[in-house]
Amino acid sequence: MKTSRAASIALVCYGLLVVAFLYLPIVSVGFASVSKARYLSFPIRSYTLQWYESAVASATVSELVATSLTIAAVVTVLSMVLGFLGGLAFARYQWRYRTLFQKLVLLPIFFPQAVLGLALLVWFNSLGVVPTWKTAIVAHLVWIAPIATLIVAIQAYSFDPMLEEAARDLGASTWQILKELTIPLLMPGVVSAGLFAFLLSWGNFPLSLFTTGADSTLPKWLYAKMVSGYSPQVPALGMLAVASSIALVLIAMTVPSLLRALRAMRADKT
Amino acid sequence: MSGDPILRLENIVKSFGGLTVLRDISLDIADGESLTIVGPSGSGKTTLIRLLVGMDEPTSGAIWLRDRRIERVPANKRPTCMVFQSLALFPHRSVGQNIEFPLKIRGVAAAERKKRALQLMELLRLREDYYGKSVVQISGGERQRVALARALAFDPEILFFDEPLSALDYRLRKTLEKELKDLHARTGKTFVYITHSLEEAMVMSDRIAIMRAGRFEQIAVADEIYARPRSRFVAEFMGEVNLFDITATVEGRLEGEGIEINLPAGSSPATAVLAPGEKVTLMVRPEFVHFLENGHVSDFHLRGTVRAEYLLGSRMHYEVERRDGSFVTVEKLREDRFKGKPGDEVVLGWDVEHCHIIAEGRP
Amino acid sequence: MKRLDGKLGALCALPLGLLLAASFLAPLVVIAGFSIMPQRVFDLAHIPDFSAYAVFFRQGYYKSLLWSLGMAFMATTILFILCWPLAYGMAKVFGRFTLFLTIAVAVTLFVSENIRLFGWVVTLMKGGLFDGYLKELTGLRLEGALYNVPITVFGLVYVYFPFMLFPLTQGIAMVPDDARQAAADLGASRWRILWEIDLPLAAPGIMVGSLLCFVLAAGALAESKLLGGQSVIVIASEVETAFSYGQNWPLGSALAMSLILVIGALAITTIARIDLDAIMGRKR
Numbered sequence: 001m002k003t004s005r006a007a008s009i010a011l012v013c014y015g016l017l018v019v020a021f022l023y024l025p026i027v028s029v030g031f032a033s034v035s036k037a038r039y040l041s042f043p044i045r046s047y048t049l050q051w052y053e054s055a056v057a058s059a060t061v062s063e064l065v066a067t068s069l070t071i072a073a074v075v076t077v078l079s080m081v082l083g084f085l086g087g088l089a090f091a092r093y094q095w096r097y098r099t100l101f102q103k104l105v106l107l108p109i110f111f112p113q114a115v116l117g118l119a120l121l122v123w124f125n126s127l128g129v130v131p132t133w134k135t136a137i138v139a140h141l142v143w144i145a146p147i148a149t150l151i152v153a154i155q156a157y158s159f160d161p162m163l164e165e166a167a168r169d170l171g172a173s174t175w176q177i178l179k180e181l182t183i184p185l186l187m188p189g190v191v192s193a194g195l196f197a198f199l200l201s202w203g204n205f206p207l208s209l210f211t212t213g214a215d216s217t218l219p220k221w222l223y224a225k226m227v228s229g230y231s232p233q234v235p236a237l238g239m240l241a242v243a244s245s246i247a248l249v250l251i252a253m254t255v256p257s258l259l260r261a262l263r264a265m266r267a268d269k270t
Numbered sequence: 271m272s273g274d275p276i277l278r279l280e281n282i283v284k285s286f287g288g289l290t291v292l293r294d295i296s297l298d299i300a301d302g303e304s305l306t307i308v309g310p311s312g313s314g315k316t317t318l319i320r321l322l323v324g325m326d327e328p329t330s331g332a333i334w335l336r337d338r339r340i341e342r343v344p345a346n347k348r349p350t351c352m353v354f355q356s357l358a359l360f361p362h363r364s365v366g367q368n369i370e371f372p373l374k375i376r377g378v379a380a381a382e383r384k385k386r387a388l389q390l391m392e393l394l395r396l397r398e399d400y401y402g403k404s405v406v407q408i409s410g411g412e413r414q415r416v417a418l419a420r421a422l423a424f425d426p427e428i429l430f431f432d433e434p435l436s437a438l439d440y441r442l443r444k445t446l447e448k449e450l451k452d453l454h455a456r457t458g459k460t461f462v463y464i465t466h467s468l469e470e471a472m473v474m475s476d477r478i479a480i481m482r483a484g485r486f487e488q489i490a491v492a493d494e495i496y497a498r499p500r501s502r503f504v505a506e507f508m509g510e511v512n513l514f515d516i517t518a519t520v521e522g523r524l525e526g527e528g529i530e531i532n533l534p535a536g537s538s539p540a541t542a543v544l545a546p547g548e549k550v551t552l553m554v555r556p557e558f559v560h561f562l563e564n565g566h567v568s569d570f571h572l573r574g575t576v577r578a579e580y581l582l583g584s585r586m587h588y589e590v591e592r593r594d595g596s597f598v599t600v601e602k603l604r605e606d607r608f609k610g611k612p613g614d615e616v617v618l619g620w621d622v623e624h625c626h627i628i629a630e631g632r633p
Numbered sequence: 634m635k636r637l638d639g640k641l642g643a644l645c646a647l648p649l650g651l652l653l654a655a656s657f658l659a660p661l662v663v664i665a666g667f668s669i670m671p672q673r674v675f676d677l678a679h680i681p682d683f684s685a686y687a688v689f690f691r692q693g694y695y696k697s698l699l700w701s702l703g704m705a706f707m708a709t710t711i712l713f714i715l716c717w718p719l720a721y722g723m724a725k726v727f728g729r730f731t732l733f734l735t736i737a738v739a740v741t742l743f744v745s746e747n748i749r750l751f752g753w754v755v756t757l758m759k760g761g762l763f764d765g766y767l768k769e770l771t772g773l774r775l776e777g778a779l780y781n782v783p784i785t786v787f788g789l790v791y792v793y794f795p796f797m798l799f800p801l802t803q804g805i806a807m808v809p810d811d812a813r814q815a816a817a818d819l820g821a822s823r824w825r826i827l828w829e830i831d832l833p834l835a836a837p838g839i840m841v842g843s844l845l846c847f848v849l850a851a852g853a854l855a856e857s858k859l860l861g862g863q864s865v866i867v868i869a870s871e872v873e874t875a876f877s878y879g880q881n882w883p884l885g886s887a888l889a890m891s892l893i894l895v896i897g898a899l900a901i902t903t904i905a906r907i908d909l910d911a912i913m914g915r916k917r
């Protein structure tokens with residue numbers, strides 16, 4: 001039952017329309033970031049890149065970027081480890097509480113982040129822990145580690161369980177199976193999970209808003225400025241943040257092909 | 271081949287919870303022989319193989335490898351190797367790395383490993399330049415040979431093959447059959463095949479063990495099983511067959527409904543003496559049933575009407591309906607085809623040396 | 634082999650399990666505890682009472698909860714209708730275009746939502762992209778686009794679009810083509826096929842997508858603040874106020890609990906029914 005040609009074309013147009021619609025606000029922010037005027041007003045009379053220059057030069061901004069990056073880096077590393085182990089527990093090993101574990105891992109994803117952030121704030125306070133960028137790491141992990149786990153689990157599901165049995169039959173010990181088989185085969189999933197973790201942490205707003213305390217991440221600072229104290233640096237910084245995320249995604253997409261090409265060249269030489 | 275069995279199974283029982291999958295399995299496998307375990311799905315052959323390889327343990331019973339009890343020894347410590355149906359090649363490793371895997375984990379040095387891998391590749395006729403190739407890039411037949419090389423790398427005593435030919439197309443199957451038999455002859459190792467295909471079993475190995483519902487129904491060479499099956503199941507499993515219910519009379523003769531039996535004095539298809547009144551099954555293969563011309567007699571004959579004829583390559587098959595509604599299958603070579611046509615009334619007959627009595631329930 | 638699997642599985646689950654127990658379950662328990670403490674205290678060493686819940690009803694906070702749930706429901710319904718055709722296209726019709734769409738939509742997830750919502754403010758505000766160019770070109774003005782309830786719902790639809798699209802696509806991908814073809818063969822119309830075949834078989838995806846959108850939208854904060862202004866106060870905003878300006882942890886906790894109980898009940902009943910292994914493409 002093939003969809004008619006007209007319907008297919010209509011669907012494609014719909015898809016393109018949706019994409020345009022999704023990116024429209026980003027385009028607007030882009031326009032706002034190059035307007036010379038101090039206050040937001042369209043149409044733009046004169047264009048400038050000065051806001052980008054001042055944003056990049058600003059010390060506040062450097063600190064914000066440093067904080068956001070540090071949090072994201074730590075969250076990435078921890079998510080990869082937790083995701084690797086969690087993914088195995090989720091999808092690969094048959095153990096007693098596996099189904100319960102699966103449901104537990106899903107819960108933080110099905111939970112509104114703002115409420116989670118607030119709950120964590122109360123929790124930290126009642127523990128006597130002062131919220132700083134370190135507590136934000138914990139907050140990010142609560143949401144991001146389960147996502148990393150799901151990504152690794154999807155990879156683990158396509159793993160042929162016969163491979164481990166074959167390796168054991170050929171004489172491998174449990175540790176050898178892990179080292180030679182499980183880890184290399186799950187590595188692509190772990191790397192994807194790491195990428196997702198970095199991007200989600202770097203761009204996270206609700207959790208950072210409530211759990212960074214006196215410290216601030218880039219999204220949190222931008223929000224504060226949007227609400228009061230607007231300056232054209234806000235859209236400029238916003239665009240830089242967007243550009244950095246997109247650049248990272250593009251790099252991540254091309255690196256595997258590059259690696260494969262390198263490996264092919266090396267293999268041809270032997 | 272030495273006299274003592276290399277592998278001996280003693281009264282193996284395997285249950286999962288309340289379900290008994292293997293009931294009292296015993297088997298001796300001779301050193302260097304090739305044996306096939308055949309059975310329909312659900313017969314328990316996969317469970318049995320897992321026990322032999324070490325991926326599971328029997329509920330009771332013993333497995334001896336020469337003079338060592340091994341039923342509780344885990345798979346990675348047994349000198350046996352299984353070639354999986356899916357081959358289970360490691361997709362992220364090259365041909366050479368796959369073959370070397372058993373050596374690498376046993377701590378063999380890289381140069382030594384490579385030498386052995388190349389030796390095995392030569393034995394299995396894989397080109398030397400395949401050493402660095404990724405296993406996902408090579409053809410199905412080549413992957414089979416890589417799996418075989420990997421299995422042989424650490425010189426196991428017994429090789430198990432799980433459905434080695436099932437997933438292949440006709441041409442590959444024929445090639446691999448021959449290669450496996452060659453390999454068996456050249457390495458002298460014990461090969462055990464597991465399959466559901468009777469044809470595979472008959473081609474691949476000396477002895478065949480037929481499994482059904484967790485038990486061995488018969489263990490013998492192909493010819494024996496074909497001509498003298500020990501049960502109706504084995505008779506039907508081994509191909510087209512005609513089965514009749516026969517009773518031994520008080521006077522020591524045989525009689526069956528609708529069949530005229532004129533046995534010369536002292537001859538009987540039964541290998542043992544039948545008790546008076548004993549009910550048994552008479553078995554005769556279609557190729558031994560003849561259309562009797564007028565005036566000819568045979569030891570057994572019956573009447574019927576030809577209902578259908580089929581051409582199957584070099585042979586003709588005929589379906590003949592008896593008065594009670596049951597059918598007899600007759601097979602003839604094409605050049606000896608029946609001269610009549612469907613609807614004709616015929617007399618079918620066969621001789622005592624071409625049929626067999628199945629007395630189920632007897633040891 | 635089974636015993637080893639069991640031990641390894643439990644061992645691997647331990648780190649993540651501990652993290653979630655200490656940083657997800659524990660805070661929720663604490664919030665639950667605070668919700669039954671007397672007003673304005675900052676610790677749990679008091680005799681429980683339900684004064685905070687009484688305030689929830691008496692002082693009209695329940696209205697905020699109803700607004701949040703109502704807007705979330707509207708957003709989810711709108712999202713379902715908007716995403717279904719596209720998800721159908723991605724699962725069944727498009728070839729390589731699916732990949733492009735997936736990446737394009739996924740990338741928006743990596744841009745923080747306040748930047749994207751801010752972009753809508755820039756687009757729709759007085760003097761913004763639409764209003765400015767409209768005035769320039771036609772002299773007409775775009776009034777009052779922002780700071781009302783519909784635009785807040787719009788914001789929810791915008792932000793949570795991928796959360797409906799991806800699960801729905803996965804769900805529709807699970808509908809076997811031959812079932813649809815057989816139904817067509819037997820004479821079913823397009824609408825019949827949709828109703829009898831597509832919807833029931835894509836149910837897991839529909840449930841996951843709808844639950845996710847509803848739950849996340851119900852607890853959303855940025856949309857109402859940036860796009861809605863003062864026109865509607867959502868429950869998450871009330872919770873924030875109670876914790877910060879109000880300095881009333883028990884009240885804030887009770888407000889949070891009111892939301893958590895509703896979404897918790899929904900989430901648990903739905904997740905309990907889904908076979909995760911099947912959805913995520915287990916091979917066995």
